[in-house]
Amino acid sequence: MKRIDELDLPNLPMEDAAFASNPWPYLAAARHRHPWLARCSFGHVVHQFDAMKDLLGQDAYLQTRIDRVISIMGAEGTQWGRFQSESILTRQGLAHQRIRSVLAPAFTPRQANRHRPLMRAVITELLDEWVPKREFDFEAFASNFPIGVMCSLIGASRAVIPQLRSSLEAFGLSFSLDKEHLPALENATNVLDEFVQKLVAERQAARRQDGEEDLLEILLQTQDRGELGARELYDLLIFLFVAGYDTSKNALTLMMSVLIDNPGIYAQCAEDLEYCRKVVEENFRYLTTSTIPRVAVQDLPYRDVLIPEGSTLFFPVSIAGRDPGAHQDADRFDPDREEIRRHLTFGMGGHICLGQFIARAQIQEGLHLIAQRMKNPRRVGPSRWRPFYGVWGMRGLPIAFDPAN
Numbered sequence: 001m002k003r004i005d006e007l008d009l010p011n012l013p014m015e016d017a018a019f020a021s022n023p024w025p026y027l028a029a030a031r032h033r034h035p036w037l038a039r040c041s042f043g044h045v046v047h048q049f050d051a052m053k054d055l056l057g058q059d060a061y062l063q064t065r066i067d068r069v070i071s072i073m074g075a076e077g078t079q080w081g082r083f084q085s086e087s088i089l090t091r092q093g094l095a096h097q098r099i100r101s102v103l104a105p106a107f108t109p110r111q112a113n114r115h116r117p118l119m120r121a122v123i124t125e126l127l128d129e130w131v132p133k134r135e136f137d138f139e140a141f142a143s144n145f146p147i148g149v150m151c152s153l154i155g156a157s158r159a160v161i162p163q164l165r166s167s168l169e170a171f172g173l174s175f176s177l178d179k180e181h182l183p184a185l186e187n188a189t190n191v192l193d194e195f196v197q198k199l200v201a202e203r204q205a206a207r208r209q210d211g212e213e214d215l216l217e218i219l220l221q222t223q224d225r226g227e228l229g230a231r232e233l234y235d236l237l238i239f240l241f242v243a244g245y246d247t248s249k250n251a252l253t254l255m256m257s258v259l260i261d262n263p264g265i266y267a268q269c270a271e272d273l274e275y276c277r278k279v280v281e282e283n284f285r286y287l288t289t290s291t292i293p294r295v296a297v298q299d300l301p302y303r304d305v306l307i308p309e310g311s312t313l314f315f316p317v318s319i320a321g322r323d324p325g326a327h328q329d330a331d332r333f334d335p336d337r338e339e340i341r342r343h344l345t346f347g348m349g350g351h352i353c354l355g356q357f358i359a360r361a362q363i364q365e366g367l368h369l370i371a372q373r374m375k376n377p378r379r380v381g382p383s384r385w386r387p388f389y390g391v392w393g394m395r396g397l398p399i400a401f402d403p404a405n
């Protein structure tokens, strides 16, 4: 068995703009050199679907060690660094389970379905405002949707959206591994912290009396029982805004871009919400957003390779669904394919996305109504790409369309 650092591996330049705008030829070439592993500037990359699935499930061996990310970013002693090092994603074992179990009851498929009318109300209001323009940047439009839903879920006024959006946008670059973004990340952390502290103080002064339990009420009740500290509550609220923002917005924008090239599928989405479910799942396989970092906390033998303690691995689940060994005709967008939910968009293992049912419901409802109100979408300008590390996606998608009521 060879150690990972003794292997002759291809290099994936994942920090390069050229890679972010078209990773496919790099990945095809890498697969020829090694079936599942490559190097990158900050460690190693697992690029095969099955290997990602196996290894991301190894929580005892591979953990989210944010100290590695904080050190790459030079962020020791910053507010952003503190937030990241104490977040739900960084916690392990019992400390993680305690926080996750506080949230879990509010994030079941049933709860997500309960919020569908609210999601429809948020997207309808947005469409009423934006559709008359006939032409706009779809990414800018889409950015309002997840924040709007989140504000409604926790019972915050949607008037705060313009103030939060630029901070959430900045925060989305948390795992880009580019130090240049640190001042913006620090500023964003302070803005979001101030926002959630004010939100909690206002709610504590006037608790809901109508018997309705929004997410904030559930979290405050947990705090009342002494199961959640004040700082933990603020951090969780920030995390929820951040976790659901860039991911959902980028997923929606990537999906619109794919559907512009598949007008028949797009048209059918206007007719049929059930079909939208399939389109959304297929898009999660075909083109999605995240690269998940992990550090080996003990030696891990896998297949014929030893991954020694201290190794940093990256799992670009964003491209996992295009592995030709895992999916037949992987480069074809086909919502009618079998095993439609066979993708890794939401990760795997103990930290698998808690918001996945909300994300699914939100994007399905959004797509259904968008396709009804924005007919024949077409590109009217170029798009750029966001950094590949962290949360990938398109930067700008200028479109025109025919409005419909």
Ligand code: HEM
Binding pocket: 064, 088, 089, 090, 100, 239, 240, 243, 244, 245, 247, 248, 251, 288, 289, 290, 292, 293, 317, 345, 346, 347, 348, 350, 351, 352, 353, 354, 355, 356, 358, 359
């Ligand atoms: C398309 C949209 C989304 C995508 C692609 C996505 C992706 C992910 C991924 C890949 C992880 C695992 C990260 C890791 O293991 O290191 C994750 C974790 C998480 N996500 Fe999402 N997410 C989405 C939407 C949301 C939404 C809407 C929410 C909440 C409202 C949310 C809340 C969370 C939480 C709380 C975790 C941490 C779970 C834990 O550490 O136990 N996500 N997400």
